[in-house]
Amino acid sequence: MGVLLDISNLSLAFGGVKALTDVNWRIEEGAVAALIGPNGAGKTTLFNCVTGFLRPLPGSRVLYDGRDMTGWATHRLAEAGLVRTFQHPKSFTGMSVRENILAAARIAGDPSRTEAVLSATDLGEFAERRASECPYGVVRRLNIAMVIALRPRLVMLDEPAAGLNDVERQVLARNIQKLRSEGCTVVLVEHDMNFVMSLADDVTVLDAGKVLVHGSPEDVTSNPEVIRVYLGQYDAAS
């Protein structure tokens, strides 16, 4: 397949504080890649850097499908097939679930996909309900549905399982598998290790803005450094 997203020397500073330092990360096309790390490690910041919400420091480089798209605007990335979701569920609150998906499908140029996406994500029963009146888990699913409607090449999911119960997590896992089966590359930030273990092909651990370790889920979870970083947090808390 090949490397779809190639991040090298990505650095970012907020004022005097370095949030990301020389992050190197390569994501294979078709893979499910997970980014984990303790709170405050910079995972969402990394996402924001790659997806055009923050500008990285000079010297950083992000290649998407071989093209240099460092610092590209968010919409340009989306047009090129790189789509993201957000930590907090978002929607066009005044519109119904169906209209939300339709909006995404229209932007992608194929409004007829709406029905298919609705049923594929089991959102049929909420189709006419206003997004603002839908429960948390449903809106999360709606976000995934909107992403699916866009037919992206690379999807970056920011903590997609946060706040979901077990059943909803299973549905999410299924939707991610569905994306993957359609050839989409999935990158996700996640805290839930079990979730990551069952889904991810490879895992990258971020700590204090630096990449700690990279490898298969088994390797990473048995890595003593990783355990220290996660458990160290635990100890400090207690």
Add this chain to the structure above:
Amino acid sequence: MSGTLYALVAVGLTMTFGIMNITNFAHGEFLMVGAFATYALTVSGVPFVLALLGGAAAAAVLGVLVERSTFRYTLADPINGLVVSLGLIAILQNGMAMMVGTEFFNLAPPYAGTVDVGGVVIATQRLFTIGFGVVAIAGVWVLLRRSSLGRSLRALAVDPTAAGLMGVRTGYMYSAAFALGCGLAGLAGGLLAALFPASPFMGAAPVAKGFIVIVLGGLGSVPGAIAGGLILGIVESLGAGYISSAFRDGFGFVALILLLLVKPSGLFGVMERRA
């Protein structure tokens, strides 16, 4: 001197923005209320300094009334607060006009005469204005930095939920913040009344300057407001002196626009990026 007055107005304005996220376009009307209160008090024999405090108090009380009846309910959506403030402009300006007419009211400067300061001759009243303004700003600064009220207010500005959980009585604090901001405006109004004619519509120009200043200094930043006020005063004087005095008011706007282009968060502001 204009710088000091701008700073006074701006500090109040930036406080309401920083703590309650409200862009209060009606801030100038509180200035106006303070001016008229000071005028009324002085004219009925109250010593000027007391009249000034009375004016500030009147503005502060009005502020609390307004905050409790309206702004408190717009916290969820800041744009609503902005729109409410626009309505308040119409109400307060014209309400006052109904009471006192649209004529100008002249207050004779209580400190007449001039003073020689190192070779430069300044009107005593202006000197007094600067002095009093500086004292007031310093007072607010100390209040914010040292007192428990100030600490609560600053906590509220950063994170209202956390502040509430820590025991800050948010409702009370919002009123306090707003009252403080309006009080400062009222004080500026009183000081202004002794220098320039007062009218129900006098609030428009100062509030425009106030907004320029707080954007220059960064919305929500008190030190920024102070610095910005002084900078604007200087920029205007220089511009009026060297380029065009008729366009004096315009320099601030030009500076504002240029600054917003280059650094949308202001000189001291911090750009927040939501994800």
Add this chain to the structure above:
Amino acid sequence: MSMGYTNRWSIVPWALLALLSVYLVAAGSDFLQHLAVVTAVYAVLAMSLNLAFGYTGLFSIAHASLFGIGAYGAGLAMNFLNAPFAVAVVCGGLAAAVMGATVAAVFSRMEGPYFAIGTFALGELVRLLLNEWRDLTGGPMGLMIVRPLGADLGTFGLDLSQRRSFLILALALLALTAIGFAALLRSRLGARMTHVRDDPYLSASLGVRVFRTKIEAFFISGLVAGIAGAVFGVYLMFIAPSSFSGMESVRLVMMVVIGGAGTLLGPVVGAGLLVLLPQALRMDPTISLILTGVILVAVVLFLPKGIVGAVIERARRWRERPGLVARPAVAAATAGRN
């Protein structure tokens, strides 16, 4: 709220307006016709602000300036370039459109309050410029505009010495704006505009060009405001910078908010209320301003969607009341939009 409910009943108010218009043109008294011209012009102006604010989420306190640029643009074109009326109107409209696009380009990277403050500053700057550039604009004394003689292509076939012609013109402009905006809102640009308003970050992540959409919205908004200004300027035959102040922009915001931001009819209702009610009740202008302020605050606190918005919301609730089977009509309408 973003996708307004269009059904058979939505056309009723417009049909009523059309009937009213016919009556006014044919049989209205001088005074009534004058009021109608003012109301129609302000309705168009409010609609233009609504496009930027209600539909794209850009809070502008500069629209009176756009109005003024349209008026001055047309006036100067006619006075100094001897342009025919139609050309002058286009000039005014384009000048305001460019100004609008510039405002958007300059300020739209900023969050809500910054944007509002920026537009306010720009508006005041324009007023100051109009005041000071006396050679061009006549300064605070204002500009006299001479109405063209004759009735030819340049005047759309109307005899512009007649008040009635301006009434026809203003009403035609209102109708065109309403129809044009209705079409615009169904288009892809219209969808993009409401997406930008509802959630700019989400929109960007889906591929919407937020910045470009804002500029396009403000260009059209400015164009309409400028044309309205041009027509009004020539109608009044005299314009001065004081009519295009920040307070005037605030009045426009009031019209849009009270009437209903984000609805097609809202600004028209708002303009009607703010122009006609004080006249009808013979109110002292000071009192009417206080009342308007009170109504505005009340609307923001109790009827945030404005009058028309509240009505639409009521209708929607009634339509979707429990007990009603989910109608295939909605799905069909959705499919029909594809």
